[in-house]
Amino acid sequence: MSGSRIDRAFRTGDSPLLVACTVAGDPDFAESIRIARCLAAAGADMLELVMPFSDPVADGPVIQKAGARALAAGMTPDLLFALVSEVRKTTGIPLLIMTYANIVFQRGIVRFYQDAARAGADAVVIADVPAEEAAPFCDAALLAGIDPIFFVSPTTSPERMELILSRAQGFIYLVAAMGVTGVREGVAPETLATLRAVKQRTTVPVVPGFGISAPGHIRIYDDAGADGVIVGSAIVGIVDRYAGRPEEMEEAVGRLIRELKGASRRERDESFLQPHPGAFQGSREG
Amino acid sequence: MSDSTRFGPYGGRFVPETLMAALEELDDAYRTIVPSAGFQQEMEYYLQEYAGRKTPLTFCRNMSRDLSCRVYLKREDLLHSGAHKLNNALGQALLTRFMGKRRIIAETGAGQHGVAAAIAGAALGLSVEVYMGTGDMERQALNVARMRMLGAEVVPVTSGSRTLKDAINEALRDWVAHVRDTHYLIGSVVGPHPFPSLVRDFQTVIGREIRQQILEKEGQLPDAMVACVGGGSNAIGMFHPFLNDPVLLYGAEAGGEGLSGKHGATLCAGSPGVLHGTYTYLIQDAFGQILESHSISAGLDYPGVGPEHSFLRDEGRVIYRPVTDAEALDSFLYLSRTEGIIPALESAHAVALARTIAADLDHDDLLVINLSGRGDKDVAQVAALTRGCVE
Numbered sequence: 001m002s003g004s005r006i007d008r009a010f011r012t013g014d015s016p017l018l019v020a021c022t023v024a025g026d027p028d029f030a031e032s033i034r035i036a037r038c039l040a041a042a043g044a045d046m047l048e049l050v051m052p053f054s055d056p057v058a059d060g061p062v063i064q065k066a067g068a069r070a071l072a073a074g075m076t077p078d079l080l081f082a083l084v085s086e087v088r089k090t091t092g093i094p095l096l097i098m099t100y101a102n103i104v105f106q107r108g109i110v111r112f113y114q115d116a117a118r119a120g121a122d123a124v125v126i127a128d129v130p131a132e133e134a135a136p137f138c139d140a141a142l143l144a145g146i147d148p149i150f151f152v153s154p155t156t157s158p159e160r161m162e163l164i165l166s167r168a169q170g171f172i173y174l175v176a177a178m179g180v181t182g183v184r185e186g187v188a189p190e191t192l193a194t195l196r197a198v199k200q201r202t203t204v205p206v207v208p209g210f211g212i213s214a215p216g217h218i219r220i221y222d223d224a225g226a227d228g229v230i231v232g233s234a235i236v237g238i239v240d241r242y243a244g245r246p247e248e249m250e251e252a253v254g255r256l257i258r259e260l261k262g263a264s265r266r267e268r269d270e271s272f273l274q275p276h277p278g279a280f281q282g283s284r285e286g
Numbered sequence: 287m288s289d290s291t292r293f294g295p296y297g298g299r300f301v302p303e304t305l306m307a308a309l310e311e312l313d314d315a316y317r318t319i320v321p322s323a324g325f326q327q328e329m330e331y332y333l334q335e336y337a338g339r340k341t342p343l344t345f346c347r348n349m350s351r352d353l354s355c356r357v358y359l360k361r362e363d364l365l366h367s368g369a370h371k372l373n374n375a376l377g378q379a380l381l382t383r384f385m386g387k388r389r390i391i392a393e394t395g396a397g398q399h400g401v402a403a404a405i406a407g408a409a410l411g412l413s414v415e416v417y418m419g420t421g422d423m424e425r426q427a428l429n430v431a432r433m434r435m436l437g438a439e440v441v442p443v444t445s446g447s448r449t450l451k452d453a454i455n456e457a458l459r460d461w462v463a464h465v466r467d468t469h470y471l472i473g474s475v476v477g478p479h480p481f482p483s484l485v486r487d488f489q490t491v492i493g494r495e496i497r498q499q500i501l502e503k504e505g506q507l508p509d510a511m512v513a514c515v516g517g518g519s520n521a522i523g524m525f526h527p528f529l530n531d532p533v534l535l536y537g538a539e540a541g542g543e544g545l546s547g548k549h550g551a552t553l554c555a556g557s558p559g560v561l562h563g564t565y566t567y568l569i570q571d572a573f574g575q576i577l578e579s580h581s582i583s584a585g586l587d588y589p590g591v592g593p594e595h596s597f598l599r600d601e602g603r604v605i606y607r608p609v610t611d612a613e614a615l616d617s618f619l620y621l622s623r624t625e626g627i628i629p630a631l632e633s634a635h636a637v638a639l640a641r642t643i644a645a646d647l648d649h650d651d652l653l654v655i656n657l658s659g660r661g662d663k664d665v666a667q668v669a670a671l672t673r674g675c676v677e
Contacts, residue, residue, distance in 0.1 A: 106574030179463030
């Protein structure tokens with residue numbers, strides 16, 4: 001079962017798992033396959049592959065620009081599934097597809113999830129489908145053996161959180177910053193409070209995303225009990241910066257992943273020797 | 287899925303999780319604050335004393351003679367601000383104040399909604415930021431100047447097609463980031479629930495007045511009514527009070543260069559999908575990417591449409607027809623010269639469709655056209671387009 005690949009990653013992986021995000025087809029189909037393989041080879045524990053949409057309201061400028069670049073280079077859902085298959089050939093880590101509702105609607109909801117499963121994807125995240133609209137997507141996901149991933153944000157009410165947690169599989173995607181995707185300076189206290197609230201209510205892994213770009217961010221989330229972290233715009237920004245210089249791009253992407261992965265591991269090892277001052281008191285589970 | 291968020295299969299709330307709390311708060315305000323006596327009294331005051339309602343229902347002698355039926359214009363062009371948009375802007379700005387928020391953001395295409403939001407913000411003491419595509423800012427420079435004079439900040443949008451669709455994207459992104467102190471004053475019957483219902487309810491004052499006025503003047507309901515449809519707020523405001531009556535309802539969409547070229551005729555030539563939080567007809571490609579729309583009028587240049595219109599289309603209750611740029615331009619000049627009223631290019635689409643359907647009406651049949659806005663904002667554009675034809 002493909003869904004179990006995610007469960008196994010959280011069970012056996014070195015917490016917090018590093019989920020590396022890249023825009024499928026950016027800057028073009030062939031190069032984005034190399035970037036995805038590069039991320040996996042450098043130590044990413046999971047890949048999030050974004051199928052771009054013309055009107056990505058949940059994304060900041062970096063991912064918007066990358067999506068537009070990919071679409072201009074001819075990216076389509078058919079190519080997305082071809083890309084997932086290609087990446088699957090060389091890695092056993094879980095692969096997530098992130099997209100927007102209309103992309104799934106137009107292919108046909110059931111067909112989209114079947115194609116995702118056949119290509120070797122483990123989960124699908126849809127940025128603009130909240131729990132209230134999720135029923136047909138969840139049904140199709142379960143039919144295909146794909147984990148439907150849900151979001152929780154600091155504005156999610158306790159009632160809605162119950163609804164979301166009752167349906168959650170794979171992991172909970174915690175929107176770690178108010179606003180759209182993009183690199184940010186710090187970590188908001190309300191996000192950590194939400195993270196701890198979710199951890200208290202579920203055994204499903206909780207993974208913050210949005211605004212995470214530095215080892216310092218990862219350490220804070222690790223201390224607060226996050227089971228993983230999602231890094232997006234920092235990676236996608238490198239693809240933009242090194243446009244036309246694929247070798248340097250791949251090297252820079254790999255360096256960032258090793259830095260994020262290595263730094264969090266090292267700092268966490270230090271924290272075993274020397275307990276942190278009691279800034280974050282939430283107990284770690286698992 | 288709660289039925290109250292839908293019109294048949296259309297509508298819903300396809301938004302990032304971060305916005306759900308704000309939509310629930312707004313839905314609660316829509317159901318409890320809007321119907322309250324306190325809110326309704328304030329609304330009545332602003333509509334009558336400030337905005338200048340009710341607007342006239344003008345019998346047009348010259349057009350009636352020319353089209354061989356009895357033609358009335360609902361004069362939203364005479365509302366303060368020059369367009370129907372102010373009905374909704376005042377309603378939502380007042381609601382913002384009742385909800386205890388201090389900042390409003392808005393999107394605008396033609397600039398009419400941006401101006402209306404700026405006016406309502408000034409009148410009600412709220413700070414206003416208006417997102418506007420740089421393409422539209424060029425086309426509608428006069429309205430950009432008006433918004434700034436009214437104290438609003440105009441935020442240029444350079445992403446995508448640099449028009450209304452992209453302005454809505456940016457406004458939604460702003461709202462996601464500032465959801466606790468900010469209300470998104472959306473300008474049409476589009477977006478996630480409860481916006482399509484909320485905006486409709488603030489615009490049905492148009493249809494309610496028409497009903498009262500036509501009964502006073504003619505002693506009967508109209509035989510046919512026509513409005514232009516971009517997002518569709520002036521149309522739904524006109525149609526909604528007549529949905530259960532034997533009145534023919536026509537929506538004029540932006541036919542642009544014709545349906546085989548670039549256009550904005552979503553209901554005539556589109557297919558259902560999700561954009562800006564709602565399931566509705568869209569102009570899109572086979573993969574679900576939204577295509578650029580086109581219209582001579584910035585206010586109809588939108589690749590989506592209000593979800594209730596999608597429902598009314600499928601039900602066959604409203605007939606939607608495309609009107610080309612050339613036909614709209616012709617009717618812009620026609621109304622100006624026949625009645626001495628310069629219409630907005632958006633409203634000129636309704637005039638054009640009315641001229642077509644008048645052929646099927648008898649000479650004593652009643653035809654009401656929603657003149658949703660005045661054309662001052664379009665004068666420079668039309669002068670440039672018709673140079674050589676108009677002195």
